[in-house]
Amino acid sequence: MASASAESASCPKKLTLYSYWRSSCSHRVRIALNLKGLDYEYKAVDLSKGEQFDPEFEKLNPVRLVPVFVDGDVVVADSFAIILYLEDEHPQFTLLPRDLKKKALNLQVANIISSSIQPLQMLSVLNFIEEKISSDEKVAWAQRHINNGFTAIEKLLEGSAGKNATGDKVQLADVFLAPQIYVGVTRFQIDMSQYPTLARIYEAYAEHPAFQAAHPNRQPDAFPSSSQSC
Numbered sequence: 001m002a003s004a005s006a007e008s009a010s011c012p013k014k015l016t017l018y019s020y021w022r023s024s025c026s027h028r029v030r031i032a033l034n035l036k037g038l039d040y041e042y043k044a045v046d047l048s049k050g051e052q053f054d055p056e057f058e059k060l061n062p063v064r065l066v067p068v069f070v071d072g073d074v075v076v077a078d079s080f081a082i083i084l085y086l087e088d089e090h091p092q093f094t095l096l097p098r099d100l101k102k103k104a105l106n107l108q109v110a111n112i113i114s115s116s117i118q119p120l121q122m123l124s125v126l127n128f129i130e131e132k133i134s135s136d137e138k139v140a141w142a143q144r145h146i147n148n149g150f151t152a153i154e155k156l157l158e159g160s161a162g163k164n165a166t167g168d169k170v171q172l173a174d175v176f177l178a179p180q181i182y183v184g185v186t187r188f189q190i191d192m193s194q195y196p197t198l199a200r201i202y203e204a205y206a207e208h209p210a211f212q213a214a215h216p217n218r219q220p221d222a223f224p225s226s227s228q229s230c
Contacts, residue, residue, distance in 0.1 A: 013072035015040035018060065020047045021219035024118060025079040026067040027179035030214035032083045035093045035170060044221035047123070080114050083175065095172040105166055109153055109173035113180045117149035121183065139188060146184045147194075153177070154195045161197050163204050170208065178205045182216070 017033065017040050019026035033040055045051045045066050052064045060068045061077035068075065069082040071089065076082045087095055096103050119125070121142040129138040160166050165173040181202045184190035192199040205211040216222060 014070075016043055016070040017041070018043045018045050018057070018066055018068040018070075019219065019221075020045050020066045021216045021222040023047065023066050024179035024183050025065070025114075027182070027214060027216060028079045028175050029067045029069060029082050029086075030219075031175045031178060031211055032086055032095065034210035034213050035095070035175070036086060036090050037092060038086075038090060042220055044219075046221065080110065083172070095170075095175060097166070097169075097171060102160070102166055102171075105156065105160060106172040109156060109165060110176040112149050112153055113176045116152075117146055117180060120145040121188070142188050143190065146180075146188060146190055149180075150184070150190070150195050150198060154197055157197050161201060164201055170210075174201070174205065178202065178211055 015033075015038055017026070017029060019030065019042060021044070045057060047066065051057065052061075052066065057068075058064055060070070060075055063077065065077070067079055067082060068077045069085070070076075071085075074085070076085050083095065096106060126138040126142060129141055157165055162168040164170050165177055177198065181190075181192070181198060185192060192202070212218070
């Protein structure tokens with residue numbers, strides 16, 4: 001009889017990602033999974049229909065947000081937590097450099113996006129602003145916070161950017177930047193000419209297969225009319 005470890009090696013754990021095509025947080029995780037060469041099952045959660053409030057989904061993530069990642073008996077919600085889990089559990093194609101200064105820079109960029117930009121452009125926040133003030137103000141609100149964040153990141157990357165954000169290798173900062181720039185440009189008409197470094201590296205992302213495959217419009221739940229361009 002095969003040992004438990006041998007059975008485990010012959011039957012790899014099933015990876016599942018609960019995702020929504022337009023979610024920038026889900027977008028980050030798709031990029032990380034692709035960079036690490038991991039196959040996974042894509043399970044769509046349609047936020048526009050409120051599927052995140054389904055009791056079965058709430059069992060996976062009580063906060064009722066995407067993404068949620070399932071690795072065997074491990075369930076992880078929150079994109080940052082998922083990506084750090086992947087970094088430890090699947091260390092191929094490391095996203096965090098060993099150099100402590102560069103590692104800190106990657107974490108700082110990722111945190112600016114995940115805490116100072118993305119939460120302030122969430123649909124629930126924008127809907128609240130539209131209800132209480134106006135639809136024009138919700139766009140101005142999002143633009144203000146995206147521009148503030150991009151201004152800070154542009155300054156942080158001075159002297160460290162190469163082909164990508166913190167050098168020539170794709171790393172954690174790039175995984176967070178690509179979806180945020182995409183949202184900024186396509187949904188909120190951010191003028192990227194103000195951020196030449198960010199604009200340049202965003203062009204590089206569009207040529208990378210892992211980023212291409214993770215693009216919102218290439219997901220199985222994307223609207224049929226969506227453009228295929230990055």
